[in-house]
Amino acid sequence: MAELLQFVIAGLKSGSIYALVALGFTIVYAATGAINFAQGEFYMLGGMLGVWFVSLGLPVPVAALCAVVSAAAAGALFELAAVRPIAGGDPLRIIIVTIGGSVVLRQLALHLFGPDELTLASFTPGPSIRLFGAAIERQTLWIWALTLVAVVGLVILYRRTAFGKAMRATSLRRDAARLVGIDARAMVTASFALAAGLGALAGLAVTPLTQTAFDVGAGIGVKGFSAAILGGLGNPIAAVGGGLVLGLLESLAAGYLDPIYKDAISLIVLLAVLFLRPQGLLGGSGKEKV
Amino acid sequence: MRNARWVVALALVVSMTVGMSGCGAQGTQGDSKTAEPIKLGAVLSLTGTYAALGTAEKQALELESARINKSGGIDGHPIELVIEDDATDEAKAVAAASKLIEQDEVVAILGATGTGQSMAIRGDVDRAQVPQISMAGGTAITQQFDANVFQTPWSNTIVVPFVLDAIKKSGVSQIALITDTGGYGKDGKPIIEASAAELGLKIVANETFNPGDTDMTAQLTKIRASGAKAVLLWTAGKEATTIMKNAQGLGMRDGATAVPFFGGSGQARLEFGEGSGDAAEGFTFGTGKSLVSTNWGPDSEEFKVVSDFAKRYEAAYGQAPDIFAGHAFDAFLIVVNALKAAGPDADGAAIRDAIEATNGLVGFAGTFTYSATDHNGLTTEDLSLYRFAGGMWEPAE
Numbered sequence: 001m002a003e004l005l006q007f008v009i010a011g012l013k014s015g016s017i018y019a020l021v022a023l024g025f026t027i028v029y030a031a032t033g034a035i036n037f038a039q040g041e042f043y044m045l046g047g048m049l050g051v052w053f054v055s056l057g058l059p060v061p062v063a064a065l066c067a068v069v070s071a072a073a074a075g076a077l078f079e080l081a082a083v084r085p086i087a088g089g090d091p092l093r094i095i096i097v098t099i100g101g102s103v104v105l106r107q108l109a110l111h112l113f114g115p116d117e118l119t120l121a122s123f124t125p126g127p128s129i130r131l132f133g134a135a136i137e138r139q140t141l142w143i144w145a146l147t148l149v150a151v152v153g154l155v156i157l158y159r160r161t162a163f164g165k166a167m168r169a170t171s172l173r174r175d176a177a178r179l180v181g182i183d184a185r186a187m188v189t190a191s192f193a194l195a196a197g198l199g200a201l202a203g204l205a206v207t208p209l210t211q212t213a214f215d216v217g218a219g220i221g222v223k224g225f226s227a228a229i230l231g232g233l234g235n236p237i238a239a240v241g242g243g244l245v246l247g248l249l250e251s252l253a254a255g256y257l258d259p260i261y262k263d264a265i266s267l268i269v270l271l272a273v274l275f276l277r278p279q280g281l282l283g284g285s286g287k288e289k290v
Numbered sequence: 291m292r293n294a295r296w297v298v299a300l301a302l303v304v305s306m307t308v309g310m311s312g313c314g315a316q317g318t319q320g321d322s323k324t325a326e327p328i329k330l331g332a333v334l335s336l337t338g339t340y341a342a343l344g345t346a347e348k349q350a351l352e353l354e355s356a357r358i359n360k361s362g363g364i365d366g367h368p369i370e371l372v373i374e375d376d377a378t379d380e381a382k383a384v385a386a387a388s389k390l391i392e393q394d395e396v397v398a399i400l401g402a403t404g405t406g407q408s409m410a411i412r413g414d415v416d417r418a419q420v421p422q423i424s425m426a427g428g429t430a431i432t433q434q435f436d437a438n439v440f441q442t443p444w445s446n447t448i449v450v451p452f453v454l455d456a457i458k459k460s461g462v463s464q465i466a467l468i469t470d471t472g473g474y475g476k477d478g479k480p481i482i483e484a485s486a487a488e489l490g491l492k493i494v495a496n497e498t499f500n501p502g503d504t505d506m507t508a509q510l511t512k513i514r515a516s517g518a519k520a521v522l523l524w525t526a527g528k529e530a531t532t533i534m535k536n537a538q539g540l541g542m543r544d545g546a547t548a549v550p551f552f553g554g555s556g557q558a559r560l561e562f563g564e565g566s567g568d569a570a571e572g573f574t575f576g577t578g579k580s581l582v583s584t585n586w587g588p589d590s591e592e593f594k595v596v597s598d599f600a601k602r603y604e605a606a607y608g609q610a611p612d613i614f615a616g617h618a619f620d621a622f623l624i625v626v627n628a629l630k631a632a633g634p635d636a637d638g639a640a641i642r643d644a645i646e647a648t649n650g651l652v653g654f655a656g657t658f659t660y661s662a663t664d665h666n667g668l669t670t671e672d673l674s675l676y677r678f679a680g681g682m683w684e685p686a687e
Contacts, residue, residue, distance in 0.1 A: 003511055003512075003515060006507060006508075006511045006540075007507075007508050007511065009507070010505055010507035010508055010511075013505065013507075014504065014505050017504075110337060110341070114345075115336075115337070115341030115342045115344075115345050116341075116342045116561055117342070117528040117531070117561050117565060119531075119561075119564055119565040119567075121567075127541070128538075128539045128540070128541060135539055135540045135541055136539075137535075137536075137539035140539075206504065208535075209504070209505075209532060209535050209536075210504045210505075210531075210532045210535075211528060211531050211532070211561075211565045213341075213528065214341075215337070215338060215339070215341070216502075219502045220504075251505070251507070251508050252508075254499075254508035254509060255508040255511065255512065258498070259497065259498050259499050259500070259503075259506075259508065259509055260471055260498055260500065262499075262500060262503060263500050263502075263503075
């Protein structure tokens with residue numbers, strides 16, 4: 001029983017990370033109809049920048065904030081430099097551009113930060129918390145808390161603020177949104193920044209447990225993408241659900257089956273959803289639910 | 291939204307192809323003196339999972355070839371080093387090796403960095419009849435014998451029994467094993483299983499993980515439940531740090547439920563100690579004596595070779611060489627030694643013969659004596675036991 005609980009805790013830990021990355025995929029998809037394959041690289045940037053700001057002597061909370069804000073700025077810059085010139089184009093072209101962008105970001109990180117893995121101290125060092133024979137690392141609590149804050153913040157942003165409503169309006173009907181005076185292009189830039197910030201937050205929160213390196217983005221990109229597809233692209237809350245389910249599936253597979261299948265799970269899930277239920281487990285039939 | 295479905299499916303295909311490719315880098319180095327240069331090829335992992343290892347190896351090779359060339363090369367012939375990046379990818383390693391052989395016409399290949407990549411290029415090496423000196427620790431490299439392939443690190447066949455012996459001497463009889471499914475762990479696993487049976491150690495949990503995994507809590511939970519009195523971790527990847535942190539999170543590193551952890555050469559990395567912090571406190575691992583050069587005794591030839599190299603490396607790069615730089619140093623030393631014997635005009639086959647005749651050559655990893663049946667050339671005499679204290683290793687005992 002304690003074993004099962006431990007697997008669930010581990011699954012929800014990875015799942016929260018996948019959820020944050022998946023959120024980024026859905027946000028950019030809502031704004032452009034395209035998949036941002038550079039999303040995983042912003043996860044990498046979050047961890048790398050966090051380590052770099054800490055090495056400058058900043059306290060961890062400030063360094064974390066700086067890392068997330070800089071990664072979001074990098075996301076906005078990426079959109080302005082690479083995506084906007086082909087804006088309004090085929091989503092396929094945007095996808096190709098983001099793939100190219102991911103390679104550029106990865107190589108840039110390699111040259112700026114070097115090939116070695118980098119470490120960040122736990123946000124609050126100390127022994128794990130015990131719960132019915134299972135252990136919860138303190139950093140895991142941070143991951144959960146930050147995910148919760150991010151999701152709640154996103155919901156408030158979308159539902160309560162004029163800015164969020166403008167983003168939703170743009171994703172629903174771009175031309176109509178422009179007619180009522182919304183700068184649709186700025187909304188696309190904002191969506192890339194937001195997605196990058198969420199990815200960076202995930203990368204930052206997990207670095208004390210896993211370390212980070214220039215090449216961690218590709219793997220998490222596939223996981224986050226699978227989670228987004230599982231939940232249904234275009235529905236942020238469902239993407240969070242998709243992330244948690246994927247994390248749980250992986251952890252239980254590693255626990256009760258052979259860990260060797262862990263990576264296969266996300267790809268099997270991805271293919272199964274694409275074949276059987278392309279709108280996602282929780283998704284409706286379109287992207288109207290943003 | 292039929293359209294979206296296509297976009298997604300296509301994007302998926304593209305993402306997989308991109309994931310498998312990467313970026314190549316290459317560099318050449320050498321100087322053009324009057325005499326014809328001797329071309330040596332190197333296949334290194336400068337990007338990808340083993341980037342840190344490959345980069346250290348590149349630095350060592352460049353340092354040593356510059357030194358040899360400054361002192362006149364081989365009978366006046368400078369050595370021209372052609373380095374290719376395999377991006378820790380077997381297919382790229384093969385492409386790199388065939389480029390080195392066919393376009394650059396090198397007389398020997400140093401590399402690759404990883405075991406999988408080293409194994410992948412031997413077909414080309416055999417066809418071209420040039421010697422290959424691998425810097426990867428995988429046993430298969432010399433166990434699956436190939437007349438053209440040599441190896442410089444301590445292979446698993448000598449390190450595994452050495453570490454298991456240390457575990458047994460610590461009074462433990464039930465151990466858990468956790469290995470990666472990549473080259474190093476996959477290579478070590480069957481040797482550990484066989485060697486443990488020989489020594490009478492019982493493996494009560496036998497877990498694996500994939501390179502790139504970010505959470506090993508599930509495997510460690512099973513290990514904790516198995517009642518193992520020691521855990522043997524066998525990997526060269528950065529996931530080792532995550533394992534130690536997960537183990538600490540599960541209460542396996544301190545207090546009443548603490549379990550001793552053991553490992554091999556894969557943990558002789560500064561990043562492992564720095565990254566794991568107090569989660570690796572007391573972690574015991576076996577690897578070459580040269581990790582702490584004073585192990586050899588201050589008057590020994592080994593000490594002189596290792597500390598000389600360390601001094602030059604530190605002067606050039608501002609950091610102490612790790613064992614991977616050392617293995618590259620050895621690969622270069624062995625080839626140069628063979629070239630001196632076979633002459634600057636020797637072809638691949640003649641250099642191969644000269645390498646096989648290497649006898650009592652003192653390098654970084656120990657004393658190399660190759661023979662027609664042994665292309666690893668090292669013994670347990672060249673090994674020592676270390677323990678992590680305060681994020682850094684020190685000789686155990």
